[in-house]
Amino acid sequence: MKKVKTIKIDVDLCNGCRACEVACSAFHAEPKYSSTNPEKSNIRVLFDVKRNLYIPVMAGEYTDAECMGRDQYIIDGTEYDECTFCRASCPARDVFKDPDSGLPLKCDMCEEEPPLEEPLCVKWCITDALTYVEREEEEEEEEKLDDVEIGLEALANKHGMKKITDTLARLSMSKKGEYV
Amino acid sequence: MRYAEQGFNLEIDLSRGNIEKVATDPRDTEAYLGGLGTNAKILWDRVPPEIEPFSPDNLLIFSAGLLVGTAAPSANRTIVSTISPQTNLMAFSMAGGFFAAELKHSGYDKVILRGKSPDWVYLWIHNGKVELRDASHLQGKGCYETAELIKQELKDPKAQVASIGLAGENRVYFASIEVEKSSCSRLGVGAIMGDKRIKAVAVRGTKDVNVAKPAEYFELCTTMLESMRHRLDNPLPGFDAMLATLGPQALSHSDDGFHIDNFAWGNARERKKGHWTKEYGEKWESDQLQSMERHISCYNCPVKCGGIIKHPTLGRFPMKCYSKLTYPMAAYADLDFGFRMIGIAQEHGVDGYTAPQVMAFAVELYEDGILTDEDMPGFPSDNEERHFWLMEKIVRREGIGEVLADGVYWAARRIGKGAEVYDHNTIKKNEQMFIKLGTLNPMYYLLYATGEKLTITQIEGGVPQAPLAPEDRKAYVKDWVQIPTGKEERFKQFVLEWGDEGKKAPFWPDTDLLNELVEWQEAMHYIDDATGVCAGVSSFMPKPPYHIHNYPLMLSAATGIDFDEDKLWKLAARNRNLVRAINIRRGLKKEDEHPPDDHWKKRFPEFEAELLDNYYKFKRWNDQGVPTREYLHELDLDYVGEDLEQRGFLKSVEEAEA
Numbered sequence: 001m002k003k004v005k006t007i008k009i010d011v012d013l014c015n016g017c018r019a020c021e022v023a024c025s026a027f028h029a030e031p032k033y034s035s036t037n038p039e040k041s042n043i044r045v046l047f048d049v050k051r052n053l054y055i056p057v058m059a060g061e062y063t064d065a066e067c068m069g070r071d072q073y074i075i076d077g078t079e080y081d082e083c084t085f086c087r088a089s090c091p092a093r094d095v096f097k098d099p100d101s102g103l104p105l106k107c108d109m110c111e112e113e114p115p116l117e118e119p120l121c122v123k124w125c126i127t128d129a130l131t132y133v134e135r136e137e138e139e140e141e142e143e144k145l146d147d148v149e150i151g152l153e154a155l156a157n158k159h160g161m162k163k164i165t166d167t168l169a170r171l172s173m174s175k176k177g178e179y180v
Numbered sequence: 181m182r183y184a185e186q187g188f189n190l191e192i193d194l195s196r197g198n199i200e201k202v203a204t205d206p207r208d209t210e211a212y213l214g215g216l217g218t219n220a221k222i223l224w225d226r227v228p229p230e231i232e233p234f235s236p237d238n239l240l241i242f243s244a245g246l247l248v249g250t251a252a253p254s255a256n257r258t259i260v261s262t263i264s265p266q267t268n269l270m271a272f273s274m275a276g277g278f279f280a281a282e283l284k285h286s287g288y289d290k291v292i293l294r295g296k297s298p299d300w301v302y303l304w305i306h307n308g309k310v311e312l313r314d315a316s317h318l319q320g321k322g323c324y325e326t327a328e329l330i331k332q333e334l335k336d337p338k339a340q341v342a343s344i345g346l347a348g349e350n351r352v353y354f355a356s357i358e359v360e361k362s363s364c365s366r367l368g369v370g371a372i373m374g375d376k377r378i379k380a381v382a383v384r385g386t387k388d389v390n391v392a393k394p395a396e397y398f399e400l401c402t403t404m405l406e407s408m409r410h411r412l413d414n415p416l417p418g419f420d421a422m423l424a425t426l427g428p429q430a431l432s433h434s435d436d437g438f439h440i441d442n443f444a445w446g447n448a449r450e451r452k453k454g455h456w457t458k459e460y461g462e463k464w465e466s467d468q469l470q471s472m473e474r475h476i477s478c479y480n481c482p483v484k485c486g487g488i489i490k491h492p493t494l495g496r497f498p499m500k501c502y503s504k505l506t507y508p509m510a511a512y513a514d515l516d517f518g519f520r521m522i523g524i525a526q527e528h529g530v531d532g533y534t535a536p537q538v539m540a541f542a543v544e545l546y547e548d549g550i551l552t553d554e555d556m557p558g559f560p561s562d563n564e565e566r567h568f569w570l571m572e573k574i575v576r577r578e579g580i581g582e583v584l585a586d587g588v589y590w591a592a593r594r595i596g597k598g599a600e601v602y603d604h605n606t607i608k609k610n611e612q613m614f615i616k617l618g619t620l621n622p623m624y625y626l627l628y629a630t631g632e633k634l635t636i637t638q639i640e641g642g643v644p645q646a647p648l649a650p651e652d653r654k655a656y657v658k659d660w661v662q663i664p665t666g667k668e669e670r671f672k673q674f675v676l677e678w679g680d681e682g683k684k685a686p687f688w689p690d691t692d693l694l695n696e697l698v699e700w701q702e703a704m705h706y707i708d709d710a711t712g713v714c715a716g717v718s719s720f721m722p723k724p725p726y727h728i729h730n731y732p733l734m735l736s737a738a739t740g741i742d743f744d745e746d747k748l749w750k751l752a753a754r755n756r757n758l759v760r761a762i763n764i765r766r767g768l769k770k771e772d773e774h775p776p777d778d779h780w781k782k783r784f785p786e787f788e789a790e791l792l793d794n795y796y797k798f799k800r801w802n803d804q805g806v807p808t809r810e811y812l813h814e815l816d817l818d819y820v821g822e823d824l825e826q827r828g829f830l831k832s833v834e835e836a837e838a
Contacts, residue, residue: 099386
């Protein structure tokens with residue numbers, strides 16, 4: 001069983017106050033709580049008053065390339081921005097990047113010892129747009145790959161299997177005797 | 181390193197286009213905190229009384245409060261200070277929203293504008309990059325429209341913009357500066373901005389705001405947030421929905437019966453007791469529900485005082501609570517009219533307090549034949565259309581609008597022909613809340629008379645606005661922890677007894693207690709205005725989360741400067757007396773300290789004079805309301821005392837002895 005930590009986001013309840021950004025940036029400041037700076041927060045409220053969009057988004061994985069093509073959602077007649085619900089720190093937009101270093105930001109659910117009852121953004125969202133849910137989930141037993149397999153798989157993903165086998169063949173021919 | 185503040189102001193000379201980043205003196209932080217306090221110090225030092233409001237030498241200061249940008253909940257106020265074109269006194273105008281926090285994060289505590297730009301410009305502050313940019317293409321645009329265009333032009337949707345509309349451009353005396361969902365509305369600060377030909381200030385910041393004692397401060401902020409939640413979840417018994425939680429909550433509730441029945445309609449003329457019928461209330465509620473799309477808040481604040489209105493004809497716009505009642509009641513119209521008018525008024529950038537009264541005043545003059553079709557060619561016959569017509573004339577200063585744009589006081593005198601008597605709801609030339617009541621309330625008499633801020637909601641609070649029902653009193657005083665040290669028993673006794681037989685206005689309570697209650701209410705506002713904490717979670721509210729006991733802890737942990745209750749109390753007095761001195765120097769007189777004649781039906785002129793004299797004494801002001809030399813000395817304001825003496829407002833020691 002594995003623990004799945006979820007922040008439920010009720011966009012209808014969001015009042016756009018950005019307290020989540022304040023709390024997050026304080027928690028992750030060095031030293032802890034020594035400063036606030038929404039730009040360094042791992043959660044941002046993406047909003048557009050003109051369209052009544054108030055969407056808290058947690059920073060997810062970093063990506064070095066933006067998507068090919070974009071999605072656009074229309075829900076109950078409201079058109080949402082492309083990328084609105086996306087959590088990636090991505091070259092396509094200027095959120096989730098540390099303003100000083102440019103390094104990507106990523107939500108860590110406020111992991112610390114001893115653990116907090118809930119991530120700080122949730123605690124500071126007293127309008128309850130953010131709530132915290134923890135649940136257990138069955139984990140499928142995955143076959144464990146060894147290091148070489150992991151490396152090869154990555155190379156195969158990048159260059160294709162054919163290229164790998166061709167290269168291996170060429171290497172074993174040209175460097176005959178150099179490898180045991 | 182500076183804590184809670186950035187330690188830098190931006191000085192912009194609009195005449196020359198010069199921009200400087202100037203380090204501030206940390207001793208001023210200890211003496212005046214920030215926000216209004218340090219604004220007043222700058223105005224005292226740099227704007228002598230000879231400077232007219234529309235002089236290039238008048239300053240327009242945008243300041244973040246001291247705690248803005250830290251984790252302090254609801255610390256988000258932008259405090260704009262200048263000399264008012266309407267009163268020629270120091271202007272008090274403040275807004276919530278997101279502007280001040282962004283300014284702080286851009287690395288500055290204040291933007292100080294001086295001079296006049298030869299052409300329309302806007303100021304763009306992006307951390308270290310600060311520039312004046314051409315705004316000729318923005319001239320004539322609405323406030324929100326301008327903000328949107330600037331963000332597009334800068335390709336920065338996260339920029340925060342403070343802008344003026346047509347009213348500010350045309351120097352309407354009650355022009356506001358709109359800061360996206362909130363506004364600096366009072367006393368014509370938008371007109372000063374227009375006079376300086378600066379259409380907007382846009383700001384974007386990505387810098388840290390540091391605090392001195394991180395863990396301790398964050399703990400205090402968390403406790404503050406928890407006490408806000410407690411207050412939001414537990415409405416105070418005996419208070420109407422508007423004030424029972426935190427707020428004021430005009431947009432969360434549609435139960436406006438109290439105001440509809442008790443506030444004055446038209447040109448602050450008549451109360452319509454019983455107007456709030458079941459049917460009327462239902463229509464009011466359905467207008468509200470039809471248009472309210474979302475409840476919204478300002479920066480780092482859980483209290484939802486604002487709303488997004490989606491109106492069938494105007495589309496979406498955000499609004500704060502206040503103007504919800506002012507426009508409908510002044511125009512004898514309904515809430516739907518209110519929303520339609522507010523959408524337009526916010527784009528034009530006018531004060532939702534004054535504008536409706538000016539229009540009601542004009543309608544009344546027209547109906548009574550003082551203004552005629554000759555003065556107002558094309559004036560519609562339909563009531564609602566009349567108000568839309570007047571609004572457009574005023575913000576353009578066209579036709580009769582040229583006169584009305586100066587506000588009721590000045591317009592009445594320019595129109596003449598008896599129009600002066602229709603100016604019955606101003607104090608110190610400024611339009612007041614549309615309330616007309618029965619018997620003189622001595623506490624409110626003093627708050628109105630001596631308040632420098634001229635807006636009662638920015639002076640009152642802390643003490644219930646009216647006697648509580650006997651069954652609610654005990655509960656109210658039970659955990660009333662907000663009272664200053666040493667005054668607990670007497671203040672509690674006041675609430676327990678107020679309203680009993682023989683313990684009613686006007687001759688109760690005794691002068692000493694009365695003065696202390698008045699001073700306490702006002703002092704808390706002065707602290708909020710310096711810290712940037714919203715009065716809606718502090719000085720304006722009954723039993724608020726922020727108070728004189730937790731403020732010193734927060735300020736000490738945030739700034740690293742030690743504060744205690746006494747020091748903070750003295751600081752509030754220092755700021756309050758500095759502001760008074762600015763106004764005294766600009767000509768504020770004892771005879772100006774007079775609430776409108778008809779504010780109460782039953783007045784007691786001799787008793788009122790006594791009240792005022794006693795309060796002056798209690799405040800350690802002389803018989804003309806000027807702070808005494810000794811008192812100014814105790815407040816470390818000798819430089820003020822010397823100046824007031826030199827200018828003849830105070831007698832010198834030798835003269836006094838002679």
